[in-house]
Amino acid sequence: MQALGFILRRTLLLAVVLLVVSLLTFGIVNVLPGDVATAVLGDMATPEQAAALRERLGLDEPLAQRYLAWLTALLQGDFGTSLQHGQPIAPLLMGRLGNSAILGLLTLTIAAPLAVALGIVAALRPGGLLDRLIGAIAVGAYALPEYVIGLLAILAFSIWLPVLPGTSLMDPNENPLARPEALVLPVCVLITGMLAFISQITRASMIQVMASPYVRTAILKGVPFRRVVLKHALPNLLPPTITEIGMYLGYVIGGLVVVETLFSYAGLGQLVTNAVSYRDVPVIQATVLLVAAAYGIGNLLADVVALLLTPRLRA
Amino acid sequence: MNAIGQLAPPVLDVRNLSITYGPLRAVRGVSFSIAPGEALGLIGESGSGKSSVAYAVMRHIKGQATGTVRVDGQDIMTLSEPALARMRGRTAAMVYQDPMSALNPAIKVGEQIAEAIRLHRAADRSTAWTRAVALLERVHLPHPSEIAHRYPHQLSGGQQQRVVIAMALACQPRLLIMDEPTTGLDVTTEAVILELVNELRRETGVAVLFISHNMGVVAQVCDRVGVLYAGQLIEEGTTQQVLRTPRHPYTVALMRAMPAIGGPRRRLAAIPGRLPDLRTPPVGCVFSPRCAIAEATCHDVMPELDAAGHAGSTHHSRCHFQNEIHQRLPPEPLMEEEAVTTAVKGRPRLQMVDLCRSFRGRSALPFLRGPAPVRAVDHVTLDIPAGRTLAVVGESGSGKSTLARCVAGLIVPEAGDIRLEEAVLERLVQRRPRPAQQAVQFVFQNPDAALNPHRTVAEIVGRPMQLYGGLAGRALRRRVIEQLESVKLGERYLDLYPREMSGGEKQRVSIARAFAGHPRLVICDEPTSALDISVQAAILNELLALQRRHGTSYLFISHDLGVVRHVAHHVAIMRQGRIVESGSPAAVFGAPREAYTRALIAAIPTLEPRPQPVSLPT
Numbered sequence: 001m002q003a004l005g006f007i008l009r010r011t012l013l014l015a016v017v018l019l020v021v022s023l024l025t026f027g028i029v030n031v032l033p034g035d036v037a038t039a040v041l042g043d044m045a046t047p048e049q050a051a052a053l054r055e056r057l058g059l060d061e062p063l064a065q066r067y068l069a070w071l072t073a074l075l076q077g078d079f080g081t082s083l084q085h086g087q088p089i090a091p092l093l094m095g096r097l098g099n100s101a102i103l104g105l106l107t108l109t110i111a112a113p114l115a116v117a118l119g120i121v122a123a124l125r126p127g128g129l130l131d132r133l134i135g136a137i138a139v140g141a142y143a144l145p146e147y148v149i150g151l152l153a154i155l156a157f158s159i160w161l162p163v164l165p166g167t168s169l170m171d172p173n174e175n176p177l178a179r180p181e182a183l184v185l186p187v188c189v190l191i192t193g194m195l196a197f198i199s200q201i202t203r204a205s206m207i208q209v210m211a212s213p214y215v216r217t218a219i220l221k222g223v224p225f226r227r228v229v230l231k232h233a234l235p236n237l238l239p240p241t242i243t244e245i246g247m248y249l250g251y252v253i254g255g256l257v258v259v260e261t262l263f264s265y266a267g268l269g270q271l272v273t274n275a276v277s278y279r280d281v282p283v284i285q286a287t288v289l290l291v292a293a294a295y296g297i298g299n300l301l302a303d304v305v306a307l308l309l310t311p312r313l314r315a
Numbered sequence: 316m317n318a319i320g321q322l323a324p325p326v327l328d329v330r331n332l333s334i335t336y337g338p339l340r341a342v343r344g345v346s347f348s349i350a351p352g353e354a355l356g357l358i359g360e361s362g363s364g365k366s367s368v369a370y371a372v373m374r375h376i377k378g379q380a381t382g383t384v385r386v387d388g389q390d391i392m393t394l395s396e397p398a399l400a401r402m403r404g405r406t407a408a409m410v411y412q413d414p415m416s417a418l419n420p421a422i423k424v425g426e427q428i429a430e431a432i433r434l435h436r437a438a439d440r441s442t443a444w445t446r447a448v449a450l451l452e453r454v455h456l457p458h459p460s461e462i463a464h465r466y467p468h469q470l471s472g473g474q475q476q477r478v479v480i481a482m483a484l485a486c487q488p489r490l491l492i493m494d495e496p497t498t499g500l501d502v503t504t505e506a507v508i509l510e511l512v513n514e515l516r517r518e519t520g521v522a523v524l525f526i527s528h529n530m531g532v533v534a535q536v537c538d539r540v541g542v543l544y545a546g547q548l549i550e551e552g553t554t555q556q557v558l559r560t561p562r563h564p565y566t567v568a569l570m571r572a573m574p575a576i577g578g579p580r581r582r583l584a585a586i587p588g589r590l591p592d593l594r595t596p597p598v599g600c601v602f603s604p605r606c607a608i609a610e611a612t613c614h615d616v617m618p619e620l621d622a623a624g625h626a627g628s629t630h631h632s633r634c635h636f637q638n639e640i641h642q643r644l645p646p647e648p649l650m651e652e653e654a655v656t657t658a659v660k661g662r663p664r665l666q667m668v669d670l671c672r673s674f675r676g677r678s679a680l681p682f683l684r685g686p687a688p689v690r691a692v693d694h695v696t697l698d699i700p701a702g703r704t705l706a707v708v709g710e711s712g713s714g715k716s717t718l719a720r721c722v723a724g725l726i727v728p729e730a731g732d733i734r735l736e737e738a739v740l741e742r743l744v745q746r747r748p749r750p751a752q753q754a755v756q757f758v759f760q761n762p763d764a765a766l767n768p769h770r771t772v773a774e775i776v777g778r779p780m781q782l783y784g785g786l787a788g789r790a791l792r793r794r795v796i797e798q799l800e801s802v803k804l805g806e807r808y809l810d811l812y813p814r815e816m817s818g819g820e821k822q823r824v825s826i827a828r829a830f831a832g833h834p835r836l837v838i839c840d841e842p843t844s845a846l847d848i849s850v851q852a853a854i855l856n857e858l859l860a861l862q863r864r865h866g867t868s869y870l871f872i873s874h875d876l877g878v879v880r881h882v883a884h885h886v887a888i889m890r891q892g893r894i895v896e897s898g899s900p901a902a903v904f905g906a907p908r909e910a911y912t913r914a915l916i917a918a919i920p921t922l923e924p925r926p927q928p929v930s931l932p933t
Contacts, residue, residue, distance in 0.1 A: 213411065214416065214420070216411075217419070217479075219403070220375055220408075221408070221430070222401060223404075223431075223434060224434075232422070235421035310421070311420065
């Protein structure tokens, strides 16, 4: 009951957040100085062309009315038409979303358990050799931006040691799973940053859990050390860590934009980068909203899982 | 020592145990043994090393231990890790101070018990579970098969401690180590837990090492008692011997510092000075720097733990003058009986009129009504005369702290008035005018949390003087020093930070701060519950002296009836938000009218073993 209430409350909150995000993206794109039509067409456009585009986009109507019209269409599944491709945005977006989701989910399923495991190993002997090694690598990896790691990876594994493709060069409608070797480097780059961050967060919580009185109880009950870690410490470590992973989703999405562009991977990140350079306003609006929704839902899911794993909260 | 104990080999034999934490010599040369079925109590204040000894028996300490510890004949100092794991929980098991944190919040309590059985008895899942349920029944938990499926947070403090005890008993250990098992529980809960421990001892014959700071609690459970001071065992004997005819000045001093519920009202005697620096313990007797009867030899020669009275006596004391301390020590000072027992004339200093405050739970689903609000303070009307103390006594959850916070203006009451000398006070402290804020001050339970760690003593105590008295510069400094001297701290404390002081010193600073602006009412919320008995005595005496000097009124919140009897002019017993009984301490403690008050008094662990279990009226 408590859990159900929590989910309901958070879902309502998410709806409010998305509404605000839609307002902000619409506002930023449409209210910023400069005329959208001129921005879209570039400096070489004639005033007639600009007027025609303004007419087509309905830019002459009042802002509030345009926002409402956009929102109503959105709620009915109509994301508008891409200026660049002249096609409806929704199918375009869905294909790309699938591709990005494959990249993102692969990263999550590999990095999350690995990061937690590394954090636990580091925490079992704080200040020990393994801890210092993991810590040093984590700090280094976290300090390097994705594009640097990405370029280094391309340099190392497709130029010096050409074992993996340095670019995906994929068609947006192609299934990325058909060519798994093209996924390796992008996923590895995304994993590196996540491992660094989540392992260090896990390490800190694990040290705290291992120092808790209930772990002492387990040790003095004669429970073997392995079992103390897995059965007594882990269930208390996971909920806060899962919440942290949920919060880290934002970084994963940010990393997707960089990595997809770097590897020419046909995902949402690449779509939005292209849309920005082509000033494809409807696509930018739709993508930003979709990304915000993905982040919000991911976060909510993480919190619900954490809640369900905590007996004190779920009852 | 009982007859079996003389013959059978001891269950626990500790020889010459010393523990160091870096340069700190926490325990030095402690030896004792416990026979099968016997209960030995180790008494000591904080820093005595009693918990270090307890955990050293399980070989679970951070420091370095030397000496031998034999549990059921096995020297645990030399055991391998797997052998140690087999010993822990099977031969010796432990019960902890705070059961809520000792139980794993993510595991059902039944499983926490069954796990030990599966590990040590190689039982299968269902057998272990059945046995776990039987153990829960054994510790008298209602509906054991249902409770086994619950998580720790779904149980009350007393029930949690029963679960911890059931877990400790799971593999029929020969030795039970109990580390302050009832500290933090309400007196009535404490009484039933102690009764349970006695019953289990009688029926299972388990030997007990019982660690406590509370002599009354130890007297309820133990056959023999050892007293630890600064890492040394300074006295040992049967419970009767040590607590009735103590042979060490420290033990005597502890008894004299302990507020009692019965007997003549005495002046509590604080122990002067503080614990010696354990990095460089004194060469002579460890207690000599604080001892009232110390002579030159005491400072130079460390006394041995020798038999007191006749040779071969079971009573041992580490004092050069153990056989003549009662002739040497000054007689115990009695309290001068208050002349004024008649009603104080004039308007009361503070009136609480029909105060109400409830707390609302959060609803499970949005837009739905939440659970019924809990009435923390339920139509409370009380007066405090000028220069007098009203003590509000209750168990946890009785609403006594909420009441104090309402008076302080930290919590807004829903109904009722708070009047200071007839003037109605604003409900919220921020809305009260300066003079009203100045008039009502607060001393909190935990000085660590109440004092700003980034401010020096001079700043903490000087702030109210600047605020209310407009003092500055030299004059301010002079007043701060005077104020510190009035709580027996001197000029040398001015530039110290809270972390550089002991708990007692910090509480003195809190009191100096509270009195700095000449308040008319000071609210003391459990001011001594976080302190050792000897320090508590000093703080209580200080509060009494300040009241006499300044005519301050106290609203004194406490769970400790002994303390209350010592400081209060008027007592109110609070339960579930209501005042169930009130009157003079003599009336309330001497002839309680309410069954609840009687149960509360009966539950207090005194030095006399209790003949029958206490039951709480529902």
